[in-house]
Amino acid sequence: MEATSLKGVLHLIPTPLTPYDPKAWDPSLLEDAMPPATLRLLRSLRHFIVESEKTALRLLSRLLPPDALDACTLMPLDEHATAAALEEPLALLRQGIPCGLLSEAGMPCIADPGAALVAAAHALRISVNPCGYESSVLSTLAASGLDGQHFEFLGYLPRHPSELLAAIRHIGTSVLRDGATRLFIETPYRNRRLLDACMQGLPSEVSLAAGYALGTSNQKVIMAPLQAWQDLAGLIANDPCVFAVGLPARLPVGMQSVRDMPVRRASKGAPSGRRSSP
Numbered sequence: 001m002e003a004t005s006l007k008g009v010l011h012l013i014p015t016p017l018t019p020y021d022p023k024a025w026d027p028s029l030l031e032d033a034m035p036p037a038t039l040r041l042l043r044s045l046r047h048f049i050v051e052s053e054k055t056a057l058r059l060l061s062r063l064l065p066p067d068a069l070d071a072c073t074l075m076p077l078d079e080h081a082t083a084a085a086l087e088e089p090l091a092l093l094r095q096g097i098p099c100g101l102l103s104e105a106g107m108p109c110i111a112d113p114g115a116a117l118v119a120a121a122h123a124l125r126i127s128v129n130p131c132g133y134e135s136s137v138l139s140t141l142a143a144s145g146l147d148g149q150h151f152e153f154l155g156y157l158p159r160h161p162s163e164l165l166a167a168i169r170h171i172g173t174s175v176l177r178d179g180a181t182r183l184f185i186e187t188p189y190r191n192r193r194l195l196d197a198c199m200q201g202l203p204s205e206v207s208l209a210a211g212y213a214l215g216t217s218n219q220k221v222i223m224a225p226l227q228a229w230q231d232l233a234g235l236i237a238n239d240p241c242v243f244a245v246g247l248p249a250r251l252p253v254g255m256q257s258v259r260d261m262p263v264r265r266a267s268k269g270a271p272s273g274r275r276s277s278p
Contacts, residue, residue, distance in 0.1 A: 001076065003248045005122070007093055007096055007100040007125070007126045007127070007177060008092060008093040008094075008095065008096050008097045008126070009093075009098045009099075009126070009127045009128070009129050010089075010093060010098075010099055010101060010117070010118065010121045010126055010127070010129065011041060011045065011098060011099070011100045011129045011131055012101050012107065012108045012109060012114070012118070012128065012129065012131055012142050012143060013038060013041070013042055013100045013101065013102055013108070013131050013132070014038070014103070014106055014107045014108070014131065014132050014133055015055065015056075015059055015103055015104065015105055015106065016030065016033065016059070016101055016105070017105055017106050017191060019105075020055065020058055022254075024136075025058065025059075025061065026062075027062040027064060029065060030059070030062055031063065031073040034063075034132065035131075035132040037131075037132070038131045039063065041100075041131060042060075042063060042064075042100060043064060043068065044098075045064065045072075045098060045099065045100045046068070046071050046072050046073070047073055047075070047089070047092055047097060047098070047099045047100070048060070048072060048073070048074050048075065048099065048100045048101070048102055049075045049076075049077050049089045049099060049100070049101045049102070049114065049117060050074050050075065050076060050077065050101075050102045051076075051077060051078050051102065051103050051104045051108075051112050051113065051114065052078065052104040052268070053074050053076055054104075054190045055105070056074055056102050056103050057074070059102070060072060066144075069229055074090055075088050077089075077101075077113055077114060077117060078113060079112075079113055079255075081113055081247060081251055082251055082252050082253060083251045083252065083253045084252065085115065085251065086117050086120050089117060089163070090117075090120055090121070090124065090126075093121060093124075093126045094124065094126070099115065099119075101114050103246055107130075107133050107138060107139075108142060109141070109142040109143070109145075109148045109232060109249075110138060110141065110142055110148045111148055111149045112148070113249075113251065115144075115145055115146070115147065115149075115249035116145075116248075116250055116251040117145075118142075118143060118144070118145035118223075118249070119145030119146070119248035119249045119250070120145070122144075122145045122222070122223040122224065122248075123156075123248075127220075128143045128145070128221055129143070129219075130142050130143040130211075130214070130221065130247075134215075136211060136214045136215070136239045136240065136242050137153055137183055137185075137242055138245055139211060139214050139221070139242075140183065140209065140210075140211030140214070140221055140242040140243075141181060141183060141244060143209075143211060143221035144181070144209035144211070144221060144223045144244045144246070145209070145223050145236075145248050145249055146181040146207065146223065146244055146245075146246030146247065146248060146249065147179055147180060147181045147246050147247060147249055148181070148249065150178070150179060150180035150181070151180055151181040151182070151183060151244075151246075152180055152181070152182050153183045153184070154171070154182055154183065154184040155184060155185065155227035156184070156186065157184050157186070157194070157264070159190075160216070161183060161197075164194070164197050165197055165200065165201045165246055166201075166204060168197050168198055168200075168201035169201045169202075171184075171202070171245050172201065172202040172203045172206055172245065175206050175207060175245055175247065175267070176203060176206065177277055179246070180246070181244055181245065181246030181247075182244065182245045182246065183242060183243065183244045184242075184243050184244075185240075185241070185242055185243070186243070187239065188239055188240055188241065189236045189238050191212075191236050191238060191239075191241050192233070192236065194243065194252050195210075195229065195233055195236055195243075196233075197198070198226075198229075198245070199226065199229055199230070199233070200241065202226050202245060203226075204225075204226055204227060205247075206226055206245055206246065207223055207225050207226065207245070207247065207248055208223070208224065208225075208226055208229055208243065208244070208245055209221065209222065209223035209243070209244040209245075209246075210222055210236055210241055210242070210243050210244075211241065211242045211244075212236060212239045212240065212241040212242075213239040213240070214229075214240070214242070218239075220235070222235065223248070
């Protein structure tokens with residue numbers, strides 16, 4: 001298996017919730033609304049996976065200098081995308097090239113097709129970095145690659161071991177029944193106990209995600225099939241952690257080849273077409 005450190009990072013970058021308006025999207029207002037670290041990160045990237053090319057271009061053209069904008073490529077990933085749309089960004093990430101994921105509005109992967117890309121990134125052990133969102137629950141959900149269309153936050157689960165195991169088993173059964181992601185939390189020093197209960201009580205068909213130390217320089221979100229957590233459990237220390245149980249997001253398999261897909265330069269008025277190799 002390839003080392004994670006040799007791969008690029010998939011950054012989930014929120015876009016403005018305010019509907020587009022030239023005055024509301026004045027560059028100075030956009031800069032003020034975006035956390036400085038997120039703005040610096042966005043300006044460092046040159047490859048973006050976008051739900052809406054029009055929205056992404058409007059945003060980037062206001063935050064990037066012209067020469068940087070000309071060097072950017074936009075890879076569409078919208079509601080009509082098939083699994084072929086994941087090939088190009090995953091190839092870049094596997095080459096060590098960082099990419100940004102932009103939703104049409106708000107945090108990526110919450111009720112948008114970006115969740116399938118995140119799930120595929122986790123399967124390849126590519127790091128996923130949720131940026132600039134002050135909710136640990138939504139950051140974990142967005143960066144988990146689990147279903148972001150249907151989900152439920154359960155808060156703290158029961159403390160008594162038998163009640164905890166019963167709750168975990170009910171969560172697993174519910175996920176298999178309706179596919180919705182379940183998220184829950186625990187006091188940090190009991191993280192390992194909760195993780196052990198998950199490995200004991202969940203069905204093997206589900207996947208487990210954990211987002212820990214979110215908002216710090218050590219933040220990490222891991223999503224893997226349940227059986228893989230036997231080797232990953234040691235990564236979860238006594239840091240604040242959000243757990244999520246669900247099924248990895250998927251896109252339909254279509255006939256369209258990635259070679260036929262429009263990958264566009266981001267400059268205004270630029271013709272569409274295949275970009276040159278990075």
